[in-house]
Amino acid sequence: MTNSTLYRLRLVCILTYLSLCIPNTNGQPLFPVVVDSLSRNPLANVTIFDRSGKFIGSTSQSGNITCASDADYPLTLRLLGFEDTTIRAAENDTIFLQESHTQLPEVVVLSKQKKMLHILAYIREYATLSTYTDTVTLFREKLVDFMLPTDHNTRYQGWRFPRILSTKSYYRFTNSSGLDSVSDRSNYHFTWSDWIGLPASARIPSQLSATENITDTIRGRYGTTEIWFRKDDRVTIDVDVLSDAATRKWVPDIAAFFNKNNVDFERFNMRLNYDDVVSDEVTPLDLTSYSFNIESRGRGHGMFRFNRRDEPFFVTTYTETYLLDKEFISVSDAKKWEHNRPTDVELGIYHPRGITPLQESTIRLIARVEAIDHTSTRLSFEPDERLVAKHVRRNFGLEVLQRIKQSFGIDYLLGKRNQRRLWKKFLKEQKEINKEDEQNQDANDARKKKQNKKTNTKEK
Numbered sequence: 001m002t003n004s005t006l007y008r009l010r011l012v013c014i015l016t017y018l019s020l021c022i023p024n025t026n027g028q029p030l031f032p033v034v035v036d037s038l039s040r041n042p043l044a045n046v047t048i049f050d051r052s053g054k055f056i057g058s059t060s061q062s063g064n065i066t067c068a069s070d071a072d073y074p075l076t077l078r079l080l081g082f083e084d085t086t087i088r089a090a091e092n093d094t095i096f097l098q099e100s101h102t103q104l105p106e107v108v109v110l111s112k113q114k115k116m117l118h119i120l121a122y123i124r125e126y127a128t129l130s131t132y133t134d135t136v137t138l139f140r141e142k143l144v145d146f147m148l149p150t151d152h153n154t155r156y157q158g159w160r161f162p163r164i165l166s167t168k169s170y171y172r173f174t175n176s177s178g179l180d181s182v183s184d185r186s187n188y189h190f191t192w193s194d195w196i197g198l199p200a201s202a203r204i205p206s207q208l209s210a211t212e213n214i215t216d217t218i219r220g221r222y223g224t225t226e227i228w229f230r231k232d233d234r235v236t237i238d239v240d241v242l243s244d245a246a247t248r249k250w251v252p253d254i255a256a257f258f259n260k261n262n263v264d265f266e267r268f269n270m271r272l273n274y275d276d277v278v279s280d281e282v283t284p285l286d287l288t289s290y291s292f293n294i295e296s297r298g299r300g301h302g303m304f305r306f307n308r309r310d311e312p313f314f315v316t317t318y319t320e321t322y323l324l325d326k327e328f329i330s331v332s333d334a335k336k337w338e339h340n341r342p343t344d345v346e347l348g349i350y351h352p353r354g355i356t357p358l359q360e361s362t363i364r365l366i367a368r369v370e371a372i373d374h375t376s377t378r379l380s381f382e383p384d385e386r387l388v389a390k391h392v393r394r395n396f397g398l399e400v401l402q403r404i405k406q407s408f409g410i411d412y413l414l415g416k417r418n419q420r421r422l423w424k425k426f427l428k429e430q431k432e433i434n435k436e437d438e439q440n441q442d443a444n445d446a447r448k449k450k451q452n453k454k455t456n457t458k459e460k
Contacts (some may be wrong), residue, residue, distance in 0.1 A: 017150065028390065031064040032087070034077060037096035045238065045269045046097070047293055047318050049076040053361030054137055055128055055316045058267070058293060061224075065095075076359050079235060080271045080291040080320055084356045112459050115154055118337060119146040119198070122352055123162060124361040126318045127191040131311055136188060137172040143349045147334050148284055156331050159338075160197035161253065162321070166347045170362075170369045182368045192294045193319040195254040199209050199272060199290070201283040202249075203226070204235065209280055220244030235277050235286075241268035252291075267295035291320045322352040 006443045042063025043294050050056045050072035057067030068075055068090070075087045090457040128135065143166040171183045188323040193426030207216045208230045218226040225243045229236040241247045242265055249253040250270055294317045321429040329337075358366075366376045 001149065001199065018208060019021070020132070031066050032090070032093060033063045033064055033384065034059050034095045034097060036082075038099050041080075043097060045271070047078045047360075049078065049126070049359065051075075051361065052137075053126075053139070053365065054135075055126055056191045058269070061353060073203060077169060078318075078356070080289055081273050081327070088357075100356070112416060115148055115331045116156070116329050116334040117146075117148045117150055118329050118334065119148070119284070119323055120144075120161065120325040120350075121146065121164075121192060122322045122324055122350060124320045124322075124355075124356075125191060125193050127193075128316045129190040129313060133315045134173070135174045136186065136190070137171065137174075137365075138186075138191065139365060140167060140169045140191075140193075141349050142193075143347055145337070146284075148198065148336065150328070154331065156334065158334060162194065162197065163341075164194075165342060166349050168349060170365050171366075172365055182365065182372070184369050184372070188317050191319075192292075192315070192317040196251055196255075196285070196292055196319070198284050199250045201253075202237075203283050204230075204277070208235070230277075232342055233275065233277050235268075235274040235282055237272045237274075237282075241270060241271040262298045264297040265294065266297065267293060269293045274422050279293050285326065287323060289320065289322045291318070293318050299391045309389070322355065324350060324352055325460055 011117070025328070034046050035041060036043055037219065042059075042061075042149050044059055044063060046059040046063070048057050048059070048065060048068060050068070053075055053076075056072060059065055065075070070090060073087065073090055077085045077087065077097065078097065078319045079097060083100045085095060085097055087095060115334060116346040121144050123140075123144055125138070125140040128229070129138075130136075142164055143161070144162035144164055146162065147159060148160065168188070168261055171186045173179060173183070205216045205218070205228055208214055208228055213231050215230075216228045217224055219226070220243050223240070223243050225240055225247050227238040229238075239247055239250050241251060248258070250272075251268075258265065270290065270292040272282075273288050274286040275288045292317075295311060296315050367369055396429050
């Protein structure tokens, strides 16, 4: 083989290798891209769930799906303000999301003193706790409320955290050994949803105030921090909390965790939807829904050390909050709400109108959990005899007292004795009242008799 032939053969091999490694030479997108069906703009931070309902990532800033493999399909794409979309296969180049509009609930004024704003909300939460060997998947529904003062001078401040009124939880436990079990309770509290309260009021950028349909991007020190969208009287805000310290104003209650040594945030995105915005700022009164997507390594104070002490664990939380009802009430009514909270049986869980239906994997998880027979499970449990104490120290004095009460009815006798004592006290008080009434009656009769006598003397 000559040198020219060998050179040509090497050139063909190199070109073949490059053609296989770079499939984007014809200008086709390397990954599927998610866009808005109306504006055709790429949608960033779209939440992606795999075929089992597990959160696996989000779209990039250019809208590309880069975190999914062929084994994860079909995928479910979810973004607050858009309808859910399912991708059956990976050959789609562009995925269009249809916009969905949430109607703002009417504000009810129950008091002339509009001191407090009471808000009821529905929360839908997806969370995953994973280690190198174990995974806990959680789907939870909650009915919560908020109480916000409308005046900064009000001494009663209410609460900005979501206070749970009613909740339903569905857990799934899996590990590398093949365990796959479900439950409606767990000792592990690993989600972030309870730390995200209602955002405070924020001033709208001047660019958005000048026109009705516009987009404004706010950049921080290391990149984009906020993206504002305005369409007529609706405003949507996408916030990257990790991009700049100034964005922590949207989540002030969770900002303390950024300085914890055992918590490392890898992603923290938030999306807020407002409606009927007529002023130069967005307020909780205009808020219709909001969502957040958090990926972290660690959670809180070690999360009870889920597995081995030196093994890291990873937590992802995606939560959607829909505001159901808003009302102005007085401070006294707000305090009644705080101290007389209704029970789960009285309230239940209410779903907002037009909410996206649950995906099939979540429906199957709910069915498995609700099919659990807790009574038979508890009765079939056999206690470990090794834990039973061999020598039981008996309290004979207490046993004798219980036997005397059972034999002679001491509790009944004491009750009768108290009843007789109270009856005698009542009779004594009643006699004193009757005696006082008789004295008053005699005094009135004497006074009337004296007046009649004077009248008769004058007439004569």
